Amino acid sequence: MLSTLILPLFALSAVSARFTAHSIASRPVVAHSNAARSVAAHSTKPVAAAWYAGWHATEGFPLSSIAWEKYNTMYYSFAETTQTVTSLSLAGSDGELLPQFVSEAHAHGVEAHIAIGGWTGSIWFSSNLATAENRTAFVKTVTEFVSHYNLDGVQFDWEYPNHQGIGCNTLSANDTTNFLSFLQELRQNPVAKKLTLSAAVSLAPFDDATGNPSTDVSGFAKVLDYIALMNYDVWGSWLPNVGPNSPLNDTCAASAKQQGSAVSAVKAWTDAGMPASQIVLGVPTYGHSFTVAPSDAFAPVSGKSGKQLAAYPSFNASNQPLGDTWDNAGSVDACGVYEGSGGTFNFWGLIDNGFLTKEGKPADGIYYRYDTCSQTPYVYNESKQVMISFDNAESYAAKGKYIKNAGLHGFAMWEAGGDYNNMLLDSIISAAR
Ligand SMILES: *[C@@H]1O[C@H](CO)[C@@H](O)[C@H](O)[C@H]1NC(C)=O
Ligand SMILES: *[C@@H]1O[C@H](CO)[C@@H](O)[C@H](O)[C@H]1NC(C)=O
Numbered sequence: 396m397l398s399t400l401i402l403p404l405f406a407l408s409a410v411s412a413r414f415t416a417h418s419i420a421s422r423p424v425v426a427h428s429n430a431a432r433s434v435a436a437h438s439t440k441p442v443a444a445a446w447y448a449g450w451h452a453t454e455g456f457p458l459s460s461i462a463w464e465k466y467n468t469m470y471y472s473f474a475e476t477t478q479t480v481t482s483l484s485l486a487g488s489d490g491e492l493l494p495q496f497v498s499e500a501h502a503h504g505v506e507a508h509i510a511i512g513g514w515t516g517s518i519w520f521s522s523n524l525a526t527a528e529n530r531t532a533f534v535k536t537v538t539e540f541v542s543h544y545n546l547d548g549v550q551f552d553w554e555y556p557n558h559q560g561i562g563c564n565t566l567s568a569n570d571t572t573n574f575l576s577f578l579q580e581l582r583q584n585p586v587a588k589k590l591t592l593s594a595a596v597s598l599a600p601f602d603d604a605t606g607n608p609s610t611d612v613s614g615f616a617k618v619l620d621y622i623a624l625m626n627y628d629v630w631g632s633w634l635p636n637v638g639p640n641s642p643l644n645d646t647c648a649a650s651a652k653q654q655g656s657a658v659s660a661v662k663a664w665t666d667a668g669m670p671a672s673q674i675v676l677g678v679p680t681y682g683h684s685f686t687v688a689p690s691d692a693f694a695p696v697s698g699k700s701g702k703q704l705a706a707y708p709s710f711n712a713s714n715q716p717l718g719d720t721w722d723n724a725g726s727v728d729a730c731g732v733y734e735g736s737g738g739t740f741n742f743w744g745l746i747d748n749g750f751l752t753k754e755g756k757p758a759d760g761i762y763y764r765y766d767t768c769s770q771t772p773y774v775y776n777e778s779k780q781v782m783i784s785f786d787n788a789e790s791y792a793a794k795g796k797y798i799k800n801a802g803l804h805g806f807a808m809w810e811a812g813g814d815y816n817n818m819l820l821d822s823i824i825s826a827a828r
């Protein structure tokens with residue numbers, strides 16, 4: 396949805412609200428020895444976090460719906476980058492709610508962080524960090540924002556350094572080195588020394604100047620408390636087959652089906668010098684839908700077991716199903732380009748739309764498959780010809796167990812409002828314990 400409002404959200408000149416087109420379609424988280432600062436207190440405890448999407452506050456998930464007592468960190472999404480290095484914009488995310496978000500988080504002993512960027516809000520990261528002058532200015536912008544809102548942390552959700560995201564991001568071969576220089580300068584700032592700093596990242600380490608994943612991210616490990624691996628949107632309508640939205644593993648899949656997973660991403664990041672103890676696993680509360688004909692949906696029948704869902708069926712890309720009520724039929728994105736329906740169903744949306752029961756189990760007449768490699772479930776409504784790759788309590792338990800066994804630094808859920816009766820949240824908390 397193209398917002399045409401210019402909201403007067405701030406008095407502070409450094410944080411002036413600006414026009415920002417914000418799509419509410421699919422959107423597409425330590426201990427380290429830096430003697431200069433003392434982050435040990437908030438870095439040893441595993442992160443139990445979620446993103447709170449400000450624009451959903453008036454769409455069924457007000458602040459009062461957050462199960463604060465189950466978390467220790469909450470990210471407010473998003474403050475978006477702007478063309479001016481001296482400002483951040485909350486225009487797409489109900490900026491007037493942010494002070495209340497911070498006070499409620501603090502009342503519950505939860506760290507309140509701002510997530511800067513996101514899919515639609517990363518357009519100006521590259522130019523804002525491009526020169527020493529701009530980096531110093533952006534340090535000032537971020538620290539003033541933090542002080543103004545009394546925040547405990549900042550998460551940089553740059554999608555992505557030297558790698559195009561939404562389509563119209565400013566981009567430079569030097570993005571990753573500029574990002575590191577900026578974070579080093581930010582860390583020296585007296586305000587930022589006390590903050591929890593993180594970055595939401597893709598499955599491969601930040602692209603270096605040659606456009607390949609960096610082979611050494613150890614510098615980032617020194618200035619960030621942690622990274623949050625966005626292990627979702629791994630498969631979707633942009634690929635030729637239905638596949639897992641959020642695979643835990645893919646090294647067990649056929650090589651053509653290895654599109655990334657928690658296991659392979661943790662290997663890639665740790666090989667590049669990010670300790671596992673500084674990696675938070677980002678987990679989705681939603682799934683992607685596909686139109687799949689019955690002739691593709693089912694595996695060859697094997698005797699009395701009846702119809703079984705096929706693995707990686709093809710789908711009709713020209714017939715993207717509409718998702719739940721948080722999806723939309725199509726909208727113009729922040730680059731001015733029309734985007735069709737995202738087709739995403741939140742966990743509650745799967746229940747609302749009859750795929751799952753209120754207990755989170757497949758409803759009567761709905762076909763179900765749990766893939767043991769990706770450790771994620773699928774549901775299929777044959778008459779509607781809709782297949783959905785998603786996450787449930789079982790896949791969340793597998794992810795929680797992996798977090799514990801691999802020594803990761805906890806989990807972060809996109810998004811707090813996607814769950815139903817905290818079924819996913821409770822599952823990952825108890826498995827990761
Ligand atoms: C530095 O930031 C300003 C915006 O405040 C921008 O106009 C300029 O292009 C940036 N510099 C570079 C080299 O991108
Ligand atoms: C990247 O950084 C190098 C070294 O500072 C500089 O010479 C070069 O012009 C920069 N390239 C771009 C595209 O900004």
Ligand SMILES: *[C@@H]1O[C@H](CO)[C@@H](O)[C@H](O)[C@H]1NC(C)=O
Nearest residue numbers: 643644645646647648658797
């Ligand atoms: C991932 O798959 C590989 C290959 O099958 C297996 O050795 C490994 O244990 C799996 N890891 C997890 C966390 O499931």
Ligand SMILES: *[C@@H]1O[C@H](CO)[C@@H](O)[C@H](O)[C@H]1NC(C)=O
Nearest residue numbers: 686688710711712713714715
């Ligand atoms: C795919 O969907 C489009 C739009 O609904 C439809 O016109 C087309 O016939 C479908 N293709 C197949 C192979 O079913």
Ligand SMILES: *[C@@H]1O[C@H](CO)[C@@H](O)[C@H](O)[C@H]1NC(C)=O
Nearest residue numbers: 749758759760761776778779
């Ligand atoms: C499948 O979807 C159709 C159309 O929305 C609905 O009428 C039907 O009840 C669903 N099937 C099951 C088994 O829930």
